[in-house]
Amino acid sequence: MNAKPRILPEGGRLQYLQALVSEFQETTSQGNPKLNVCNSSTHNSTIIMLYKKNQIKKGKNEKENQKQANNNKKEAKEQVLANLANFAYDPNNYQYLRDLQVLDLFLDVLSEDSDTLVEFAIGGLCNLCLDKVNKEYILQMGGIKPIINCLSSSNEETVMSAVTTLMYLSTPQSIEELTALPVVECMLRFSLSANKRLSNLATIFLEDYCSSSQVEKAQNLSAHSAVGIPLPKD
Numbered sequence: 001m002n003a004k005p006r007i008l009p010e011g012g013r014l015q016y017l018q019a020l021v022s023e024f025q026e027t028t029s030q031g032n033p034k035l036n037v038c039n040s041s042t043h044n045s046t047i048i049m050l051y052k053k054n055q056i057k058k059g060k061n062e063k064e065n066q067k068q069a070n071n072n073k074k075e076a077k078e079q080v081l082a083n084l085a086n087f088a089y090d091p092n093n094y095q096y097l098r099d100l101q102v103l104d105l106f107l108d109v110l111s112e113d114s115d116t117l118v119e120f121a122i123g124g125l126c127n128l129c130l131d132k133v134n135k136e137y138i139l140q141m142g143g144i145k146p147i148i149n150c151l152s153s154s155n156e157e158t159v160m161s162a163v164t165t166l167m168y169l170s171t172p173q174s175i176e177e178l179t180a181l182p183v184v185e186c187m188l189r190f191s192l193s194a195n196k197r198l199s200n201l202a203t204i205f206l207e208d209y210c211s212s213s214q215v216e217k218a219q220n221l222s223a224h225s226a227v228g229i230p231l232p233k234d
Contacts, residue, residue: 014096017087021100024080078116081109085124094131103128103137110146115155122150122161129168139169144177151186156195163190163201170209179210184218 084102087093097103102124109121125147128134147169150162166178187210190202206215
């Protein structure tokens, strides 16, 4: 789902982004009232049986409607997040996105169960962390750990964005966490992947961000253990 952001006048850009954020955060909860069946002996048993059958049928319809509503809500969230991630391409939007706390939104979504939502969120962060202010904020908010967790995704685009984002977040202060042993061991295995995009990116990470001693230690670990972050599915 590659939604392209609309071309908007500067005056309307913030309002449009605000509307997107509000739409994403909007949640609807509908309670289902419980109907009680009277158990009085004065009620005819046949009527009670018919009532129960109708309730079962009604319950099935409600479940189907709820399932459809959940699917619609999921698709709407994906569309909105795709739009926000695409707006993150443009540096002119950075301040607006900071004001609307979209960086926090993206970081929160990384823990979602939806592979699609996580893909859009990490893609948005990958774009935003090119900016120094955004980069510092992501680091201050402890963003490295959830981004590292994205390396275990079965979604190739999520993994590619996660590796790239880790590179962009490199600073003298963050490099130790970025190149922790499980990460280096993961990159070693990525570098051996049949997926050329992934293997090339992982090789760059190993060569440009890891010391030779770190790589050697990770190689020894890989030779004796299967512990680490799993490879994404090709």
